[in-house]
Amino acid sequence: MSQDATSEGDLRNTGMSLRHDREWDYELERIVEEVEERDASRVGLQFPEGLKRRGPAVADDLRELCDDDVTFMLSGQPCYGACDLDTYLMRRTDVFVHFGHSPMKESDKIIYVPLFSNVDPFPILEDALDELEGDEVGLVTTAQHMNRFEDMCDWLEERGYDVHTRRGDDRLTYEGQVLGCNYASADIDADQVLYVGGGKFHPLGLAMEHPEKNVVIADPVNNVVTIADTRKFMKQRYASVHKAMDAEKWGVIFCTKIGQGRMEIAEKIIEDNPNAYLITMDEVTPDRLRNFAMDAFVNTGCPRITTDDGPRFHKPMLTPQEYRIAVGDEPLDSLEFDTFHGTW
């Protein structure tokens, strides 16, 4: 594994927060054009958590470029994806700019600024070749690296690989793109998938969703090649399911975030189980759930809250399928990673 210091990256393990003060392309001109075209007086700016610090400087630059009577408003709401638009701010501004995520759904009102990474993926791809077996390989990456996706395909093909790619479903913008909750782009006819991107968050989900595939992680940001290992996570999932098997009272969480609602799943549980209670909220946090004297929770919102943050909650929190296993409607060995499809 290479540890070349010259290609040190700018994102931490989450793939979100910045290690260095790197330049991003905020596409200010495109924003200013839209502001002028729509004669906007209120403009909303929403950044993901790791980039929120950049907001005021971006607002400064936009103020310079726009008329004095334009008011810029920064969203202070937590934001973890395009599933998580600040709808309050969106409805109350003439132009709403969402930075750092690819569109889950296009809308006239919203300008999506993807913030592509300018890190060079090829040195780490070179290292990753050692971990590939045979010449059939799937290729996936995150929104930040989509601008290099075709180059990466070509690069692999030049080296004799048969590269399998697809566009997953309509929750995804690009061919080869994965989200924390959707790995349909890896439903390809190859036993191994090469994931290019920062951190462990996406490849762990990918490996849980596709347990039959070998997932090779080429991380150009932390400059490291690893193989995704889901054992710790899967053990935690089974432990949570087992703990929840004794539960009598169930809290069924419906998440009110625009792209995280699965009401039909939540209502089905409530209808079938007289000891289940429907609880609605936007941010699903340990503090908020501690308010309810339940024995276990089912989270119909973001699956990554359940799998990644699960141990932080005072009671077991399960995905909808894990709930069905815990109450005996499905066998234990059917356990699968919870994914999210469709837009909002």
Add this chain to the structure above:
Amino acid sequence: MSQDATSEGDLRNTGMSLRHDREWDYELERIVEEVEERDASRVGLQFPEGLKRRGPAVADDLRELCDDDVTFMLSGQPCYGACDLDTYLMRRTDVFVHFGHSPMKESDKIIYVPLFSNVDPFPILEDALDELEGDEVGLVTTAQHMNRFEDMCDWLEERGYDVHTRRGDDRLTYEGQVLGCNYASADIDADQVLYVGGGKFHPLGLAMEHPEKNVVIADPVNNVVTIADTRKFMKQRYASVHKAMDAEKWGVIFCTKIGQGRMEIAEKIIEDNPNAYLITMDEVTPDRLRNFAMDAFVNTGCPRITTDDGPRFHKPMLTPQEYRIAVGDEPLDSLEFDTFHGTW
């Protein structure tokens, strides 16, 4: 001060959370009637923080009383007042029940269930008489004790007091009622005010808003009589203002909760100060503000976040008037408690 154990109350210092498992009147019949009358299929239930645990049992009782096809949904959002309605749930249910606060504004959609306390206020009123000077006294209380307000007035008058009361403004439902952000009911022509209610939260705000008056606290819940002392709070306020005097970059918080928006104040600051940035959010928490590299914050939302939780934030947080003092627009000795008027 009396410490009679026989009249131990059921509310903690916040006046919100329960010490004993006391019976409340949830007015189930009124709710069922409305559900039937409107042929509702979705009913939202919102409780304040300290009563959220009661939600599932109330939902159980309502399920028993209503048709099987009615779905009850519990709000998991934090809730600290009628300023803080769960608008998401309200818009998506046929009947929306808000428990524990008096109406800030009536609406066809909302059933307000006040949850009056059944604690007897007269033993502690008897004790409080020792702290009153002269026979002119103002009387105020919170929504929980409004059902006894007239009785308390009569009781005081029978004992020779000239009781001053008024209904503050349209943010308040009842004569003599105070909120954490509104003490207009204590704008009366007497030098002392008797506050009847649990905890220190309301009387401290009352004493800060009316520093010229002696505020006697008759707490029938914790069974104790005290005199409101704002010195610690006022010292903190002055310290925060002083710290913020050196601030260059200001974050101006606009709270998106239905009854906490003061956009004109927020926009005025932004217009006048090129180093001020408008940040919008619902819950104003230390975590959320840490995302923004500001030197100080102005909170145009709930004043009690500023005064009571201020020290929990990593940078000084000021009320709008304190901001004007910090930037030199008003003299230091003009400092007043920030209050909230109007509805939503």
